Each structure stands twice: as structure tokens, then as C-alpha cells.
Amino acid sequence: MSLFDVKNQMEALVRELKQHNYNYYVLAMPSISDYDFDQKLKQLEALEKANPQFLDPNSPTQKVGGEITKNFRTIVHKWPMMSLGNTYNEQDLIDFDQRIRKAIGDDFEYVCELKFDGLSMSLTYQNGKLLRAVTRGDGTKGDEVTANVKTIRSIPTQVSGNQMPTEFDIRGEVFMHKAAFERLNEERLENGEATYANPRNFASGTVKMQDSAEVAKRPLDCFLYFFYSDKNPFKTHWESLQAVKSWGFKISDESRLCNNIQNVLDFIAEWDQKRFKLSYDIDGIVIKVNSYAQQQELGFTAKSPRWAISYKFKAQEVETILEKVSYQVGRTGAVTPVANLKPVLLAGTTVKRATLHNANEIERLDLHENDTVLVEKGGEIIPKIIKVNLAKRLPFAQKIAYINRCPECGTELIREEGEAVHYCPNDEECPPQIVGRMQHFISRKAMNIEGIGAETVEAFFQKGLLRHISDIYDLKNHQNQLKALDRFGEKSIVNLLEGVEKSKNMPFERVLFGLGIRYVGATVAKKLAQHFKNIDRLLKANFEELIAADEIGERIAQSILDYFADDKHIQEINKLKAAGLTFEIEEKEVVLASEKLSGQTFIISGVFENFSRDELKDMIEANGGKILSGISAKLNYLVAGDNMGPSKLEKANKMQIPIISDQDLLALISN
Numbered sequence: 131m132s133l134f135d136v137k138n139q140m141e142a143l144v145r146e147l148k149q150h151n152y153n154y155y156v157l158a159m160p161s162i163s164d165y166d167f168d169q170k171l172k173q174l175e176a177l178e179k180a181n182p183q184f185l186d187p188n189s190p191t192q193k194v195g196g197e198i199t200k201n202f203r204t205i206v207h208k209w210p211m212m213s214l215g216n217t218y219n220e221q222d223l224i225d226f227d228q229r230i231r232k233a234i235g236d237d238f239e240y241v242c243e244l245k246f247d248g249l250s251m252s253l254t255y256q257n258g259k260l261l262r263a264v265t266r267g268d269g270t271k272g273d274e275v276t277a278n279v280k281t282i283r284s285i286p287t288q289v290s291g292n293q294m295p296t297e298f299d300i301r302g303e304v305f306m307h308k309a310a311f312e313r314l315n316e317e318r319l320e321n322g323e324a325t326y327a328n329p330r331n332f333a334s335g336t337v338k339m340q341d342s343a344e345v346a347k348r349p350l351d352c353f354l355y356f357f358y359s360d361k362n363p364f365k366t367h368w369e370s371l372q373a374v375k376s377w378g379f380k381i382s383d384e385s386r387l388c389n390n391i392q393n394v395l396d397f398i399a400e401w402d403q404k405r406f407k408l409s410y411d412i413d414g415i416v417i418k419v420n421s422y423a424q425q426q427e428l429g430f431t432a433k434s435p436r437w438a439i440s441y442k443f444k445a446q447e448v449e450t451i452l453e454k455v456s457y458q459v460g461r462t463g464a465v466t467p468v469a470n471l472k473p474v475l476l477a478g479t480t481v482k483r484a485t486l487h488n489a490n491e492i493e494r495l496d497l498h499e500n501d502t503v504l505v506e507k508g509g510e511i512i513p514k515i516i517k518v519n520l521a522k523r524l525p526f527a528q529k530i531a532y533i534n535r536c537p538e539c540g541t542e543l544i545r546e547e548g549e550a551v552h553y554c555p556n557d558e559e560c561p562p563q564i565v566g567r568m569q570h571f572i573s574r575k576a577m578n579i580e581g582i583g584a585e586t587v588e589a590f591f592q593k594g595l596l597r598h599i600s601d602i603y604d605l606k607n608h609q610n611q612l613k614a615l616d617r618f619g620e621k622s623i624v625n626l627l628e629g630v631e632k633s634k635n636m637p638f639e640r641v642l643f644g645l646g647i648r649y650v651g652a653t654v655a656k657k658l659a660q661h662f663k664n665i666d667r668l669l670k671a672n673f674e675e676l677i678a679a680d681e682i683g684e685r686i687a688q689s690i691l692d693y694f695a696d697d698k699h700i701q702e703i704n705k706l707k708a709a710g711l712t713f714e715i716e717e718k719e720v721v722l723a724s725e726k727l728s729g730q731t732f733i734i735s736g737v738f739e740n741f742s743r744d745e746l747k748d749m750i751e752a753n754g755g756k757i758l759s760g761i762s763a764k765l766n767y768l769v770a771g772d773n774m775g776p777s778k779l780e781k782a783n784k785m786q787i788p789i790i791s792d793q794d795l796l797a798l799i800s801n
């Protein structure tokens with residue numbers, strides 16, 4: 131190859147890797163496997179080493195791949211947050227060990243730790259109090275996400291103990307447990323929202339959300355693994371881990387002190403097997419030289435420490451053939467494509483299906499009929515297709531075209547702007563939507579109707595007994611038809627009707643959740659019920675009034691408006707009301723605590739550390755104040771928390787409305 135060609139090849143690799151970094155860190159949508167990414171990076175590294183005259187100082191080999199966003203305050207890291215050199219084979223580890231021995235001799239120890247697959251976070255503490263939390267960003271500076279991180283229970287806001295310096299940084303990995311990921315993703319699917327591909331993306335997307343109240347609803351966890359201080363009282367990394375544990379930080383119990391590379395290799399072999407049993411994903415093992423003095427001697431490269439390395443487990447992958455793509459329609463009409471595969475053994479189980487998420491994913495893979503595909507199963511339960519083996523593509527194979535009609539009812543699908551998901555809009559006639567809606571209504575988390583299960587609903591629908599939720603309350607008038615059904619005895623009919631009758635006492639929030647309004651999950655339904663107290667006020671609420679409620683964002687508000695704009699839905703609600711279901715919350719009689727705020731008007735906006743917005747609202751009302759729905763000249767105070775919308779702030783400033791904190795409000799009441 132001529133030098134000119136080498137230079138071109140290097141430039142092409144730099145461009146390609148930068149794009150992959152962007153896909154991975156910013157979009158959280160990688161288009162190649164980690165393994166392939168790492169191989170390309172190594173190839174570039176080798177070319178740069180052989181041809182240093184062409185080294186681009188901005189090459190991905192020289193820099194941490196992440197970026198900062200413009201949505202948060204940018205903070206410069208006191209100690210840069212570096213990447214780790216990585217390898218997928220044992221020989222590299224033995225070479226790593228040799229290099230260390232050459233530099234510092236034979237007298238040293240390693241600490242082996244699990245490599246948690248999440249996102250790294252730097253926490254700064256002063257006098258034992260959590261001051262701020264910052265993401266890795268580009269390694270030198272990151273996004274300040276303190277309000278969000280404070281919602282993570284395993285991160286203490288106050289610590290104390292022996293040897294604790296007045297100021298220190300501690301770093302670790304924020305992640306989501308697999309079970310929580312499955313549950314929340316399932317909920318998103320049910321609510322018609324786009325799902326996340328893996329727990330890491332979910333955790334990373336969550337930490338960068340603007341609304342801390344939303345973050346609080348998604349359980350994140352954190353293991354800590356690096357300690358930094360100008361006055362570091364410790365001599366070794368291991369010692370620091372034990373100390374921070376005693377101060378109240380969460381560290382992993384699986385770390386191990388090893389005194390030679392063979393022990394390290396044993397640790398790796400052990401976890402290669404055991405990793406699937408963990409409740410969270412790990413993607414490898416991190417090996418660190420224990421002594422700080424020796425770490426210092428070894429130093430750093432441009433982007434990673436020379437005293438540490440990560441051994442990455444190769445994801446379990448296997449090739450198989452795509453037999454066909456089928457489509458499932460959920461109760462909200464959301465359509466999910468599924469790859470049906472030629473059954474194949476992978477990580478101990480037979481895989482027949484893989485999720486394809488949405489049309490974008492099919493496009494990304496450029497999937498063709500009968501393609502040979504590479505299927506991967508990481509820690510996740512549902513396998514996914516990584517890529518197509520183009521060499522095995524059949525001649526004249528047709529590209530997979532996303533369906534444009536509903537596979538269940540034939541209605542033309544719609545896809546709203548900016549949404550990844552296709553919907554079948556025929557909510558009245560599309561069977562899986564009709565049945566799914568009723569199944570959702572009777573489910574445990576919604577109305578919890580005893581004596582009727584998902585199969586019964588399906589069977590009753592087939593027999594023409596059930597079509598709308600309100601028909602459930604009419605079943606008592608069809609006892610003869612019920613008796614005529616096979617395998618449905620007297621006793622089960624009595625149970626069923628009893629269960630239906632009892633459900634009329636279910637609280638308003640359950641009824642609201644049971645209706646199955648898109649994006650109105652159990653928590654949102656509860657917030658709506660608390661805020662509006664009854665269905666009539668909720669029905670009358672406009673957009674501004676909806677988003678003034680706790681945790682109700684613009685998308686949810688719009689979805690609620692759309693739902694109530696449909697006459698059929700109103701009729702259905704009226705029938706349910708007539709049947710005697712609960713459509714209001716029991717009002718406790720409001721006894722005014724004081725008249726201190728009487729005649730004063732308020733708007734509450736943003737997120738507060740110590741109160742929910744509804745708690746503040748109750749506090750204001752209990753002291754005689756009134757809540758307004760929008761900023762106007764009549765407004766006396768805007769109570770502002772973190773992450774308040776910029777347009778609101780601007781408006782309030784323009785109208786010179788006093789902006790006060792929750793503490794100021796407390797002062798008004800207690801004076």
C-alpha cells in the first residue's frame with residue numbers, strides 16, 4: 131500500500147469511528163457490535179503507531195468518545211474521567227502483566243472488579259454532603275445531573291466515617307437492574323411508547339432526562355469504584371473501597387484482591403459462567419493495579435490509565451436464518467415487528483424469535499427476506515439481531531417492507547411525526563385492541579376483577595358477549611347466555627358477577643388507569659386523580675391546566691385531550707358512571723390551617739427536592755391560597771423548583787412576577 135493509501139485509510143477509519151461514537155454515546159443507537167467497534171479501533175491504533183506522521187490529534191484513539199449535551203450545566207472534571215484499555219483475549223492480559231512487571235517489578239497486587247454495563251458518574255462530596263453529580267461527557271467535562279442523581283437511593287446524600295477528607299470525588303457506574311428494565315420496557319410497550327434496547331441505554335437515557343420526577347420513577351442503582359481526593363488518606367485502591375463502604379457507599383461485594391495474573395484469569399473464567407445469574411448486566415472484568423504509588427509510576431496514555439485494563443466478554447452470538455417478520459398489535463394499537471427465526475441454540479436456550487422494535491430497526495439492519503442474521507444474547511432475556519451476513523444474502527432477495535395495513539383488521543397504519551412506532555388507528559373495530567383494552571381493564575394492576583381472566587375476556591368477545599369495557603357491567607343481564615357456555619358452571623358465574631360488582635368500589639385512579647389512555651400508566655393516573663379529584667374536572671381541563679399537574683408532560687397532556695375529544699370515549703365513560711363506578715376521589719373536608727395566603731395566587735413549576743408539586747399545592751390551599759392555571763397579571767407568586775420550563779420563566783420575568791422557592795413559601799406560611 132502506498133503512503134497515500136495508508137493516509138486515506140486512516141482518515142476513513144477516523145471518520146467511521148467518530149460516527150459510531152456519536153451513534154453509541156449520543157443517540158444510544160449503535161449500528162455495529164462492540165466487538166467490531168473495538169477491532170476497528172485497534173486497527174486504527176496499529177496504523178497510527180506505524181505511521182505517526184499521519185496521526186490526527188482528534189482521532190478516536192486519543193479521546194474518550196462521549197460528548198456533553200447543551201441541556202445541562204457543563205462542569206470541568208477535577209480529575210479527567212478516562213476510558214479503559216480493553217481486550218477480548220487472555221494473551222493480551224498476559225502481555226499487560228509483562229509490561230507492568232517490566233515497569234515496576236514483581237511486587238504488586240491486582241484488584242479485579244466486575245465491569246458494570248451502565249454509565250459512569252462522578253460525585254463530589256464536601257463535608258460529607260453530596261455537592262454535585264456529573265456525567266463523563268467527553269472525559270474532561272461533563273453534564274451536571276445532580277437533581278436526577280439524587281433520586282438514586284443507593285447514592286447517599288450524606289456520609290460520614292473515619293478518615294473521610296473534607297472534600298473528595300467518588301466515581302462509579304449508574305445502571306438499571308434487568309428485572310426493572312424488563313418491567314419498565316413492558317410498561318412502555320403497553321403505553322405505546324418506544325422501548326429501549328438494553329438496560330444500559332435505559333439508564334443512560336434516564337440520567338439525561340430534564341424532569342427529575344420522571345427519573346425518580348425509574349429505579350436506578352449505582353456501584354462505586356474510584357476514590358479521588360487532594361488529601362487521599364489511603365495507600366491502595368482496595369483500602370479506599372473498604373473505607374468508603376464503611377462511610378455508607380455501595381460497593382460491589384464481588385471484587386477480589388489477586389496477587390498474580392493466574393488468579394486474575396481464574397476470576398475471569400469464573401465470571402464468564404456466573405455473569406448470567408447476576409441481576410444486572412456486566413460486559414467484562416476490570417483489572418486495576420492496587421497500590422496508588424505504583425499506579426502513579428505507571429501513568430496514563432492519552433485516554434486511559436496504564437495501570438488498568440478491561441477484559442471484555444464476547445457477547446454470545448450465533449447465525450441463523452430469518453424465516454419471516456410478523457407483526458403484533460397491542461391494546462393501544464402500537465404495532466411491534468418480530469423476527470421469526472430458524473430455531474437455534476444460544477447461551478443455553480433455543481431462540482426462535484428476536485425483537486425488531488420498530489420500522490427504524492428494520493431499516494438500520496437493511497433486512498431482506500431469508501437473510502442470514504447474527505443474533506446476540508447479552509445479559510438480556512430477549513435476543514436481538516446485530517447484523518445481516520451480506521455474503522449469504524440470496525440473489526434477488528426482496529427487502530423487507532414494513533406493512534402499511536394492520537395485520538388484524540386491515541386498516542391503514544399511521545405513524546406520527548417524530549415517533550418510531552406505527553399505530554393501527556381503528557381502536558373500535560380492531561380485535562386485539564378491543565380484547566386488549568378489556569384485558570387491561572380487568573387486570574390486577576387496574577380494576578383487579580376477580581372471577582374473570584384474560585382468556586375469559588377473549589372467549590366472551592368471540593361469543594359476542596363483550597365488546598366494550600362497559601359491557602362487563604352488563605353481563606348480569608346475560609346470565610342465560612353465560613350458562614349456555616361450555617365449561618362455565620353456576621359457581622363461576624356467581625364468582626364472576628360478584629367480582630364485577632365489587633370492582634365498582636375501586637378508587638378513581640384505578641378506573642382512570644383501566645381506561646387505557648395512551649401514556650396514562652398507573653402512576654400518571656394516580657397523579658391525575660389527586661390533582662383533578664373527579665372526572666368532570668379532568669374532562670374540562672385544557673392543555674395548560676393538564677401540564678400544571680404533577681408529572682404531566684406535554685405528550686401525556688395531548689394524549690388525554692385527544693382521548694376525551696372522541697365522543698365514543700365520553701359515551702363509554704357515561705355508561706360506566708351510570709353503572710356505578712367510582713369517578714371521584716373521596717374529598718377530605720378541607721379545614722384551613724390558616725388564612726395566611728388568603729387572596730394570594732400561585733403557580734408551582736419545576737421539581738423540588740423535598741416536596742411533590744401536589745404537596746405544595748395542598749399546602750397553599752390549606753392556608754387559603756389559590757392555584758392559577760396559567761401565568762397572568764393576576765398572579766402573585768411563581769413557586770419555582772429545578773428544571774422549570776424556560777418559556778414560563780421568561781414570561782414570569784417579563785411580567786415581573788415574584789419568583790420564590792419552596793423555602794420562601796414555607797416562610798410565608800410560618801410567619
Ligand SMILES: NC(=O)c1ccc[n+]([C@@H]2O[C@H](COP(=O)([O-])OP(=O)(O)OC[C@H]3O[C@@H](n4cnc5c(N)ncnc54)[C@H](O)[C@@H]3O)[C@@H](O)[C@H]2O)c1
Nearest residue numbers: 150154160162163164167213214243244245246250355416
Ligand atoms: N458499538 C459501537 O458503535 C460503539 C461505539 C463506541 C463505543 N463502543 C463501546 O464502548 C467501549 C468504549 O466505551 P468506554 O470508553 O465507555 O469504555 P469502556 O467500556 O471500554 O470502559 C470504561 C468504562 O467502564 C466503566 N466501568 C464499569 N465498571 C467499572 C469498574 N469496576 N471500574 C472502572 N470502570 C468501570 C466505566 O464507566 C468506564 O468509563 C468500546 O470498547 C466499545 O465496545 C461501541
Ligand SMILES: [Zn+2]
Nearest residue numbers: 536539554560
Ligand atoms: Zn387494526
